[in-house]
Amino acid sequence: MKFSLNIRISSVVSRSLFLTLLAVASSVAQTTQVFRLDGGNSTYAFGVNERGELQPLYWGGRLGARDTIPHAQSLPEVASFDSSHTTTPEEYAGWGAGLFTEPALKITFADGNRDLVLHFLRATQSGPQAVELQLKDISREIYVTLRYSIDADTGILARSADIENRDRQPVMIEQAAAAQWTLPPARYTLSYLTGRWAGEWTLNQEPIRGGARVIESRRGTTGHQANPWFAISRDESQAAVGAAFAGEEHGEVWFGALAWSGSWRIIVEHTQLDAVRVTGGFNPFDFGYKLKPGEHLETPVFYGGYSDHGLGGASRILHRFEIARILPQAPDPKPRPVIYNSWEATEFGVDEAGQMALAKKAASIGVDRFVMDDGWFGQRKDDHAGLGDWYVNSEKFPHGLKPLIDKVHSLGMDFGLWVEPEMVNPNSDLYRKHPDWVLNFPGRPRSESRNQLVLNLARPDVRDYVEGFLDKLLTENDIAFLKWDYNRNWSEPGWDQVPVDEQKRVYVEFIRNLYSILADLRKKHPKIEIESCSGGGGRVDLGVLRYTDEVWTSDNTDPFDRLSMQDGFTYAYTPQIMMAWVTDSPHWLNNKRSTSLTYRMLSSMQGSLGIGANLDHWTAEDFATAKKLIAAYHSAQPTIVRGDLYRLITPRDGSEFSATESVSTDKNHGVVFAFSNATQEGRYFPLLQLQGLDPDAEYQLTWIEGKSGPDTPESASGAWWMRHGLQLDLRGDFQAVAFRLDRQR
Ligand code: GLA
DSSP states (O other), X not given: OOOOOOOOOOSSOOTTOOEEEEEEEOSSSSEEEEXXXXXXXXXXXXXXXXXXXXXXXXXXXXXXXXXXXXXXXXXXXOBTTBOHHHHSOOSSOBSOTTOOSOOSEXXXXXXXXXXXXXXXXXXXXXXXXXEEEEEEESXXXXXXXXXXXXOTTTOOEEEEEEEEEOSSXXXXXXXXXXXXXXXXSSOEEEEEEEOOTTOOOEEEEEEOOSEEEEEEEOSSSOOSSXXXXXXXXXXXXXXXXXXXXXXXXXXXXXEEEXXXXXXXXXXXXXXXXXXXXXXXXXXXXXXXXXXXXXXXXXXXXXXXXXXXXXXXXXHHHHHHHIIXXXXXXXXXXXXXXXXXXOHHHHTTOOOHHHHHHHHHHHHHTTOOEXXXXXXXXXXXXXXXXXXXXXXXXXXXXXXXXXXXXXXXXXXXXXXXXXXXXXXXXXXXXXXXXXXXXXXXOTTSOOOOBTTBEXXXXXXXXXXXXXXXXXXXXXHHSOOOXXXXXXXXXXXXXXXXXXXXXXXXXXXXXXXXXXXXXXXXXXXXXXXXXXXXXXXXXXXXXXXXXXXXXXXXXXXXXXHHHHHHHHHHHHHHXXXXXXXXXXXXXXXXXXXXXXXXXXXXXXXXXXXXXXXXXXXXXXXXXXXXXXXHHHHHHHHHHHXXXXXXXXXXXXXXXXOSEEEEEEEOTTSSEXXXXXXXXXXXXXXXXXXXXXXXXXXXXXXXXXXXXXXXXXXXXXXXXXXXXXXXXXXXXXXXXXXXXXXXXXXXX
């Protein structure tokens, strides 16, 4: 087979030119192409093998600019049971020929054919650091465009696929991944995040052994139960000589995050030849996307990156990328305003006088934004009614929202409001008028959760209704912020307005419409900021984060539980988006655990701070403590949420102690939080050796909370703080300290 030549041989590879398309003469009388992308500290390469398949060649630390990457060659058949088609890794494998491992794409054709073999057609450089490859089935008119672009700063690669049907007949896509990633045979450890409502962000780590590990959501949404992120660390036992153990700060790590807020799946396979293949995209469970002639299906983006500084390095790269490339205000998102939120204080019992009184108290401690939560609309007295009826409840707010908003503004804060746009209570005017608007199979039961049903956002009329009422709300009221909630998962996901063989498109169209509403609202109301909430952290992914500025981490605001949840969260997501409220003690969860306000504040100050306590119950001392710590937070916030995060001591696995450190990217400032959660036998806090500072700079220590021991200097070099370290006087249950280090010279 001859390949069309669309090759540029770069003679000078400048540091900013990260895409090099190299031509390599192969030993078999034909030209084989190798594609190479360089960014940050990493190189990614793949090529066309002698059969015409696109084959991964290298993913890892950055190679020399002039290094030659050997061209692709298919792997041999190892036995009659494992043909070359299944031993040879592909960048995007169709299910066909002799493939037994996970395919990227599986299609049923109108005539019953289910064999799909994708071969390389052409490559186009689509940007200075981007390339598009077109593949085509060996005989059918199915085209797949693979998109690659690498971020020059972080080396994070964005990959996606666009599947096009140019045939005369429709086809049914049964499985479509965004990308497949391959790692060569070695021993690896997989890290991934799981959880549940009020218990999100558990970091799991396990050896990758024979078989497959599936991480997924079948819920129509991202889900609390697993998050579309993975990291794979190379184990010590087979690391190259000189390489250190792949732990928190050492060793090689490959990681990925899928940008999709619908049902998703990431499958990590350990192949029969000990290689690792990761395939991620739309969840194939109950999937079926009919492509009519001329139609195409675009997959979500699967981001992948590499670090040789362990999981800590991997998460720092990802944080930087999210801030610079993903968030709506990228590359320079504003630090989140310190918010007050009414939910835990008043629940559904919001009214004008009560909210105004809370607002006054919130302003007195330095809060920037006042957010009224659930309960302000329709006939919403509890969670049995009102969702869908987005008019202001006139009993609670007889003059509309304006008097409250004006009051909040006069106190120097801006105003935010809770909404749950995709839901409806059967007890609502909207449902009585449009019972057909919800996801359902006609004639079958409609399962309620929290007394609510899911509106079918895939329907154009529902989509327009949702965008319409939100647009009106934002046009008529001076609202700076929406807390966009989503309090249940799908059930009975029927869509009977379209033909039977198109109904499963709901898995794609619903999410696309969600994204397009968010995009339209941001366009029409450029100042609006939005939080993605789903009963806590049920909708956190790089897809929704393109349109939302922050996320609600968990409904669990217990400050001790939050330490391990925040620890898990930051493996995948930046503290900039991690909303953390200080709420009342004793806490409603964990059998009314009691903690001091200082401990609660310091726990929350590691992310984007909020206050959710009932201020009507606070003492003068509480107000003074909160005011002092909010002021300290405001000045340290840029370092905390935008700096490099080091998880010095993990709170996981029942650790008595934990500590985090953030260092500004210019290394001028550091902020450290340390917690003693339940000491046993009077044990001392471990020696705290800091990281990431400039060893030659002099840093002055300032306590945010706590005090120096007799041996702690007021000022010392970065080398001293990192190598000698400090001994904190921190023992007992639920105790916390925090300090900053600021460069003197
Ligand atoms: C969800 C959110 C909470 C709160 C309630 C209101 O559970 O996560 O923060 O807004 O809904 O009903």
